[in-house]
Amino acid sequence: MTSPTPRRPEGPVKLSDVARLAGVSLATASKAMNGRAQVAESTRAKVLDAAARLSFTPNPIARGLQGGRTGTVGLLTSDLEGRFVLPILMGAEDAFGAGEVNVLLCDARGDAVRERHHLKTLLGRRVDALMVVGRQTDPRPSLGRDLPVPVIYVYAPSADPADLSLTTDNVGAGRLAVEHLTATGRRRVAHIGGDPSYAAALDRSQGVAEALRAAGLEPAAETTFGEWSESWGRDAAAMVLEADPEIDGLVCGSDQIARGALDTARDLGRRVPEDLAVIGFDNWEVLTLNSRPQLTSLDPKMQTLGREAARLLFAALDGEPLGSGTRTVPAQLIVRASTVPHR
Amino acid sequence: MTSPTPRRPEGPVKLSDVARLAGVSLATASKAMNGRAQVAESTRAKVLDAAARLSFTPNPIARGLQGGRTGTVGLLTSDLEGRFVLPILMGAEDAFGAGEVNVLLCDARGDAVRERHHLKTLLGRRVDALMVVGRQTDPRPSLGRDLPVPVIYVYAPSADPADLSLTTDNVGAGRLAVEHLTATGRRRVAHIGGDPSYAAALDRSQGVAEALRAAGLEPAAETTFGEWSESWGRDAAAMVLEADPEIDGLVCGSDQIARGALDTARDLGRRVPEDLAVIGFDNWEVLTLNSRPQLTSLDPKMQTLGREAARLLFAALDGEPLGSGTRTVPAQLIVRASTVPHR
């Protein structure tokens, strides 16, 4: 047996160490390591073995200098604060990590100048691709058309249809909410909207309207828009329920609003879900799991969004055309006790 | 006037382009750009001007190959999911970004094997420093003592006292909570604890006990521990208030618990804050701002934690000794209507 762990050179082990141990030239070692075809299987085995014994890791910096892949992608967020961004980030980091890619994170904190600057440094670091994450579904300005790497916009789509964007399907989510309520027998449904300056609020409202129409139902009231807060949910629910006491289904623009609505329902002595079904959006668990009763909600699948975006970038790096336009990921209905009686 | 924007070579501009435009050699250009002393001021000016006109950005990859700084730090999180991690990340990214450093993000998702792996790739990428972020304040295993770069543990301190850790002062936070209640005249104070398997729950409880003793007060009851949920807050508050109706101050182990306690107080007809003051921990705004009344809480200053950790790493990169042991950042009392009557 040869010595299992040859004397390691000081410092990190380099390809030349591997080559020497394997008794081949540097170039051959390189080819063997990178799976190039012009290498005899026996030599490849020798090299691979040597590499393993030295636990060699190629230096990505040196590799990057060559102009090939750096194995990094830039993640440009407009605002880390938003709770929506984190799951996207997780999904992306997850998907990339599996593919030996590392994520370079930059937060522009809502400032276009800072965003420009980060874009420059990321390109300077020769990232292989870029993912731009915003915290609203309203379209945002494009980074430009002639970037040297593939770019995908996530959650906040690019305003330029030539770019590729991936966002959540809020219209569909609105439809799903109503379909769930009608499927559970509700006939008199009202919608309490969120902040109408957000596309998400308008889209959800549109979906609600479409589904009601499709079900042959009149909305119990015009959508009332307000803000994304519990207090708005409390107030709006009081208004709506007073105006039409027959209402048996309430679609709320967000879980916060829904939680406020639940409070009002309790104050008014309405039993949920027996007298009144309440449904929210976002599936923000701190809210949905802690409310009484627990809240049915539409999960925007942010993690899927991140993962899927990473997948698309990977495909682009593998030479597939990136594509363009805005694609959506469907929301998922999470049923809890606020819409169906105890099982 | 010379042409303001000289014909740019194709591709990114390199130092040799700058040198040529400035009419000096590559070496001189390098020295001039890096502020080395052995360069005439006049030549330096020429070079700087040329660089500006070409908007030259040094290639960090090539720089990194040299073995100097790569201008990247690794951020190793044990779990991105936790809501605590994000603000730390923001603070760190913020502080680093200002210093022209980029953050390489890796999420181990609570898996030690994955953590090892990420550690290896980060070191392989020659990060200048490492920041390890956990989601509980319980000590975590050290990454080891002989890492080639400075390491700081944030929020979750390292179990090895030779490492440098930065976390939040939960004991002090517990004290602050009680001091606030006594300062507003409460004399009969009980503590509803969180999940006792968390150091945070025990530390806060300890701080509460200390401050009560210091104020010459008996705790209204032994701390009851449970879980970090609203329903535990509701149940525990009911128990505690029934056992001792004289209680006029409730320190809750988290904002979630506090919110549950507020619900119970309302159900029991106790006026908050007149009859009963309620205070939480974490200052999680979705909870504190939406409760009725708004909730006084102790903010753990996670963003400060991240920023401060980055600062310490910067100092270490500048040659200062890194230091060791666990340091803490004090929590900040955020007073709202649940402890003081309407102003």
Place this chain on the structure above:
DNA sequence: CTGTTAGCGCCTTCAC
């Protein structure tokens, strides 16, 4: 199939 030779972009000796 394998090895030799040139760079990638930059910084750093070391002569001049």
Place this chain on the structure above:
DNA sequence: GTGAAGGCGCTAACAG
């Protein structure tokens, strides 16, 4: 004060 040459670790031409 300036420039020429060598090298960081690796890959991509080319020769053998």
